[in-house]
Amino acid sequence: MITIISSTNRLESKSLKVAKEAFLLLKELTDKQVRLLDLSEINFENLNTPSYQSNLKYANNIRDEFLIPAQQFVFIIPEYNGSFPGILKYFIDTISTTGFSETFHNKKALLIGVSQGRAGNLRGLTHFASILMHMNVTVIPQSLPLSTIDNKWDEKGTLIDSTKKRIQKHLQLIN
Numbered sequence: 001m002i003t004i005i006s007s008t009n010r011l012e013s014k015s016l017k018v019a020k021e022a023f024l025l026l027k028e029l030t031d032k033q034v035r036l037l038d039l040s041e042i043n044f045e046n047l048n049t050p051s052y053q054s055n056l057k058y059a060n061n062i063r064d065e066f067l068i069p070a071q072q073f074v075f076i077i078p079e080y081n082g083s084f085p086g087i088l089k090y091f092i093d094t095i096s097t098t099g100f101s102e103t104f105h106n107k108k109a110l111l112i113g114v115s116q117g118r119a120g121n122l123r124g125l126t127h128f129a130s131i132l133m134h135m136n137v138t139v140i141p142q143s144l145p146l147s148t149i150d151n152k153w154d155e156k157g158t159l160i161d162s163t164k165k166r167i168q169k170h171l172q173l174i175n
């Protein structure tokens with residue numbers, strides 16, 4: 001199983017739109033099961049209050065459904081202040097308090113950055129890659145920075161073909 005993670009809870013996120021497109025493209029490329037985890041669907045209050053140890057059942061359910069059965073992850077990560085969103089680290093920290101090795105050890109991750117500016121979140125991908133490597137996840141060295149994301153849609157709001165093709169080529173690295 002491959003899980004795609006849309007790594008923000010911002011409403012109307014472009015990363016989520018990219019993640020949905022990646023989901024469709026990956027399903028065409030692989031016979032493996034593909035799942036999409038959208039961090040905006042997680043009730044973070046439920047995940048958090050009052051400490052990392054509370055409501056572990058809620059966090060564990062997400063982890064057990066989307067992460068433990070996956071051998072590979074595809075993270076779609078927007079650039080927030082030159083890095084990845086804090087909510088992504090918060091999510092990882094919360095679900096890693098138990099079942100750490102079944103969730104992360106010896107799994108593979110492919111990274112895609114999304115930004116409004118010119119960097120395509122390359123720096124944030126490097127930051128996040130170092131955290132994944134700390135957790136014993138093998139990060140595929142090539143990453144895909146999607147910059148000036150607002151210009152990558154046609155008048156119907158569909159991702160333009162050249163960007164779709166770049167995503168499709170990149171996804172071949174995880175299959």
Ligand SMILES: Cc1cc2nc3c(=O)[nH]c(=O)nc-3n(C[C@H](O)[C@H](O)[C@H](O)COP(=O)(O)O)c2cc1C
Binds near residue numbers: 078117149
């Ligand atoms: C808190 C915040 C910080 C941001 N910082 C940057 C930035 O440092 N560089 C950049 O190019 N875009 C930045 N952006 C714009 C995002 O890259 C843009 O919203 C893009 O669509 C990807 O994020 P999204 O998935 O939330 O839509 C920022 C957006 C937010 C909400």
